[in-house]
Amino acid sequence: MNHLKLIIKREYLTKIKNKSFIMMTFLSPIIMIGLFTFIGYLTQLNKNKERTISILDESGLVSNVFKNTEHTTYNLLSNISLEDAKKQVKTNENYGLLHIAKNTDTTQIKNTISFYSEDSPSLSVISNLESKLEKTYRNLKLQKKGVDIAMIKASETSIDIIQESFEGKKSSKVDNVIKLVFGGAAGYLLFMFIIIYGNMIMRSVIEEKTSRIIEVIISSVKPIQLMLGKILGTSFAGITQFVIWVILAGVLVSISSMIFNIDPTAMQTQQQELIAQTITQDGLQGKVQGIMQGIYNLPLLNLIIAFLMFFIGGYFLYSSLYAAIGAAVDNETDTQQFMMPILMPLMLGIYVGFFTVIEDPHGTVSTVFSFIPFTSPVVMLMRIPFGVPIWQQLVSLVLLYGTFMLTVWFAAKIYRVGILMYGKKPSYKELLKWLKY
Amino acid sequence: MNNLLVAEGVSKQFGTYKALNNVSIAVPEGSIFGLLGPNGAGKTTLIRIINQITMPDTGNVFLGNQALQPAHIKDIGYLPEERGLYKSMKVGEQALYLAQLKGLSKHDAKKRLKYWFEKFEIGDWWGKKIQELSKGMAQKVQFIVTVLHQPKLLIFDEPFSGFDPINANLIKDEILQLRDEGATVIFSTHRMESVEELCDHIALIHQSNKILDGKLIDIKRQYKSNTFEVGLVTDNENDLINTINSKFKTSTADFKSLNNDLKLNIKLQDGESSNSLLSFLMEKAEVNHFNELIPTANEIFIKTVQNN
Numbered sequence: 001m002n003h004l005k006l007i008i009k010r011e012y013l014t015k016i017k018n019k020s021f022i023m024m025t026f027l028s029p030i031i032m033i034g035l036f037t038f039i040g041y042l043t044q045l046n047k048n049k050e051r052t053i054s055i056l057d058e059s060g061l062v063s064n065v066f067k068n069t070e071h072t073t074y075n076l077l078s079n080i081s082l083e084d085a086k087k088q089v090k091t092n093e094n095y096g097l098l099h100i101a102k103n104t105d106t107t108q109i110k111n112t113i114s115f116y117s118e119d120s121p122s123l124s125v126i127s128n129l130e131s132k133l134e135k136t137y138r139n140l141k142l143q144k145k146g147v148d149i150a151m152i153k154a155s156e157t158s159i160d161i162i163q164e165s166f167e168g169k170k171s172s173k174v175d176n177v178i179k180l181v182f183g184g185a186a187g188y189l190l191f192m193f194i195i196i197y198g199n200m201i202m203r204s205v206i207e208e209k210t211s212r213i214i215e216v217i218i219s220s221v222k223p224i225q226l227m228l229g230k231i232l233g234t235s236f237a238g239i240t241q242f243v244i245w246v247i248l249a250g251v252l253v254s255i256s257s258m259i260f261n262i263d264p265t266a267m268q269t270q271q272q273e274l275i276a277q278t279i280t281q282d283g284l285q286g287k288v289q290g291i292m293q294g295i296y297n298l299p300l301l302n303l304i305i306a307f308l309m310f311f312i313g314g315y316f317l318y319s320s321l322y323a324a325i326g327a328a329v330d331n332e333t334d335t336q337q338f339m340m341p342i343l344m345p346l347m348l349g350i351y352v353g354f355f356t357v358i359e360d361p362h363g364t365v366s367t368v369f370s371f372i373p374f375t376s377p378v379v380m381l382m383r384i385p386f387g388v389p390i391w392q393q394l395v396s397l398v399l400l401y402g403t404f405m406l407t408v409w410f411a412a413k414i415y416r417v418g419i420l421m422y423g424k425k426p427s428y429k430e431l432l433k434w435l436k437y
Numbered sequence: 438m439n440n441l442l443v444a445e446g447v448s449k450q451f452g453t454y455k456a457l458n459n460v461s462i463a464v465p466e467g468s469i470f471g472l473l474g475p476n477g478a479g480k481t482t483l484i485r486i487i488n489q490i491t492m493p494d495t496g497n498v499f500l501g502n503q504a505l506q507p508a509h510i511k512d513i514g515y516l517p518e519e520r521g522l523y524k525s526m527k528v529g530e531q532a533l534y535l536a537q538l539k540g541l542s543k544h545d546a547k548k549r550l551k552y553w554f555e556k557f558e559i560g561d562w563w564g565k566k567i568q569e570l571s572k573g574m575a576q577k578v579q580f581i582v583t584v585l586h587q588p589k590l591l592i593f594d595e596p597f598s599g600f601d602p603i604n605a606n607l608i609k610d611e612i613l614q615l616r617d618e619g620a621t622v623i624f625s626t627h628r629m630e631s632v633e634e635l636c637d638h639i640a641l642i643h644q645s646n647k648i649l650d651g652k653l654i655d656i657k658r659q660y661k662s663n664t665f666e667v668g669l670v671t672d673n674e675n676d677l678i679n680t681i682n683s684k685f686k687t688s689t690a691d692f693k694s695l696n697n698d699l700k701l702n703i704k705l706q707d708g709e710s711s712n713s714l715l716s717f718l719m720e721k722a723e724v725n726h727f728n729e730l731i732p733t734a735n736e737i738f739i740k741t742v743q744n745n
Binding site: 003006010014018212213215216217219220221222 | 485489491515517520522525537539579582
């Protein structure tokens with residue numbers, strides 16, 4: 001065991017002292033945040049541009065709908081022909097001209113509304129205009145039929161069914177979404193971690209072969225200690241880097257938002273803005289409350305512990321697969337073809353999680369996949385928010401860590417066989433003999 | 438003399454290929470034991486078995502009368518033929534790491550490393566990375582790491598490869614000194630002149646079988662052909678040759694001499710003594726060179742391998 005500690009220490013220190021590792025650790029968050037800040041800055045620049053839109057409403061139905069906002073000024077034109085209006089807008093360098101043809105019949109508005117501009121207008125501007133017009137015409141139509149608009153507003157209802165189990169556990173649709181988001185986030189985090197650091201472990205296992213130190217090392221330590229030490233040491237280095245990234249990113253985001261005065265939550269795409277526009281202020285507040293309630297409803301302690309255990313277990317398991325590949329090949333170029341098969345089960349886990357667990361968290365498929373070691377880190381984590389008996393979690397964990405040890409053992413065998421056996425596959429009898437070491 | 442290492446009937450098979458066939462060796466304590474053989478004979482396999490890198494299919498290995506076990510790792514220092522060090526690691530850190538893997542405490546390892554680094558005059562390499570060193574320099578570090586934990590048994594596989602003559606000599610002297618201090622050395626090489634210089638005992642492995650072993654001097658006695666190299670000064674060379682040929686089997690010899698000698702190898706029959714040859718020659722001519730031909734390790738190696 002003393003050897004294991006030494007190996008872990010060496011692997012860890014060599015990794016984190018490596019120049020490119022240090023550079024990646026400190027440069028990537030700076031580059032990433034710098035990029036986001038730049039994009040955010042540009043977006044803001046775009047949004048802050050003041051534009052004037054001229055409106056020629058020959059129908060006289062919608063002129064009072066457009067109210068000036070911070071960035072948009074509406075300029076109402078009247079008693080002017082369309083051709084003159086176009087010329088005027090062009091000379092004034094307005095953003096564009098909205099033309100509503102002379103037509104008082106609200107049922108026949110097809111092809112009566114047009115927008116003229118120098119360059120093609122942005123999607124958000126057009127959508128904004130369209131939604132405003134749609135609302136106005138709808139109200140006009142309703143009024144014409146003698147419907148009271150205020151009554152319609154008053155009758156709008158939002159329903160959130162309270163779900164309660166027979167034991168008295170309450171949950172709601174919002175809760176389910178939160179649970180899904182949690183599981184999904186955990187799954188993607190694991191996925192990312194494995195992609196980033198799996199290769200590092202593989203390279204570390206190949207290292208002894210390329211530096212030809214393998215025989216010296218293997219005459220001092222057991223291969224399984226070497227494998228385990230490499231996986232753990234490299235993992236710790238990976239975790240260190242990740243933690244530094246998170247901290248650094250947090251610091252940088254707050255600094256950059258202070259300097260450039262960018263609200264990080266405002267960095268959304270325009271599509272998202274459109275969706276956000278449709279949510280009324282009132283409904284949003286209610287939703288926030290629901291989300292908070294949903295988070296409180298989660299079995300938090302169980303989740304945190306389970307997250308750590310399953311995340312680490314899953315990470316180790318996949319790392320050991322990478323180690324096994326490293327043990328089987330002599331150089332890095334031979335490893336590419338093995339990448340995909342390794343990530344397949346993990347992706348399967350994520351798909352099962354999203355499509356099956358949300359439908360039926362305790363159904364056969366979900367339950368089975370939450371026990372299979374290669375998918376359990378994701379699927380079980382997604383199931384736990386819906387309430388999974390502790391014994392199931394424990395069995396799944398035992399399977400996960402057991403498989404991890406088995407894979408490490410397997411990798412160690414391949415490693416030893418790789419150097420000494422001259423390409424010959426070992427017999428079971430030989431494998432049993434090696435177990436004695 | 439006690440045997441430090443004994444291998445009894447060791448066999449090892451890789452698939453259909455038999456790497457070792459019932460090989461037994463006994464390495465006396467305090468000796469330098471030459472493990473010889475052509476390429477692919479099975480030397481490295483035997484060495485790996487002794488190092489517990491792989492296990493024998495049949496047979497037993499004992500170190501100091503105990504069956505070989507994991508605890509013995511710290512009693513063995515192994516310099517494999519295929520060797521290297523972590524390239525991006527600093528010399529000092531690396532040496533400390535490898536020493537600790539062999540069971541030394543960090544404190545002891547540091548102290549001993551300091552001693553060796555001073556001895557080899559490489560103290561200023563401590564903070565350098567291996568990739569900054571030349572091959573020979575890295576080999577020096579590797580040698581130090583091999584012997585640092587003062588193992589009872591040292592195994593060197595081609596220890597001189599990669600060294601210039603000066604450094605090869607330095608390493609050779611170190612090996613001899615380690616032997617004098619009580620270590621037992623197994624020495625595998627193709628360079629017969631170093632066998633001649635260093636080894637007390639040898640074992641010759643050929644095609645997975647041991648075909649010869651014992652004390653080097655005994656083997657030489659066994660292989661000597663009772664042939665003497667003589668240099669004679671005479672007025673009448675042809676008469677002399679005819680006279681000698683009538684009594685002995687001869688062939689022409691080649692050695693350095695200041696005179697214009699008649700140079701011959703003369704083979705004696707069993708039972709004939711060198712004195713009788715000498716007195717026979719003294720009657721006929723002036724003898725200014727008389728030397729028994731001792732077979733070199735190289736000759737023994739080639740002869741034995743070819744006869745098998």
